[in-house]
Amino acid sequence: METITKIWLVFLYFNADNSLSEVVSKDIEEILNARFSNLYVLMLVDYLNKGAYLYQVKDGFLQLIEDKGEIDMGNPQTLVEFIEEGKEFYPAKRNRSRCI
Numbered sequence: 001m002e003t004i005t006k007i008w009l010v011f012l013y014f015n016a017d018n019s020l021s022e023v024v025s026k027d028i029e030e031i032l033n034a035r036f037s038n039l040y041v042l043m044l045v046d047y048l049n050k051g052a053y054l055y056q057v058k059d060g061f062l063q064l065i066e067d068k069g070e071i072d073m074g075n076p077q078t079l080v081e082f083i084e085e086g087k088e089f090y091p092a093k094r095n096r097s098r099c100i
Contacts, residue, residue, distance in 0.1 A: 044078075
């Protein structure tokens with residue numbers, strides 16, 4: 001567990017085990033070009049025919065946290081577990097959950 005050094009924790013949940021896989025790859029490129037100073041950015045990405053991966057965006061790069069294998073991103077419990085795990089291991093000063 002990290003000590004609290006960031007103000008915000010942002011969760012990005014990409015269910016791209018479908019025709020959106022290429023679009024999500026472009027979205028991730030844009031995210032990597034952004035600079036974050038006061039927040040953690042965690043991504044759970046399910047790619048077409050590749051399985052799912054949990055990443056942290058750090059200094060413009062994807063840092064692999066865990067290979068999740070084949071998971072059901074359409075199951076609401078998967079989202080709940082992603083948020084709970086993120087809050088536990090990446091505590092931020094402001095812990096508010098929003099889904100968009």
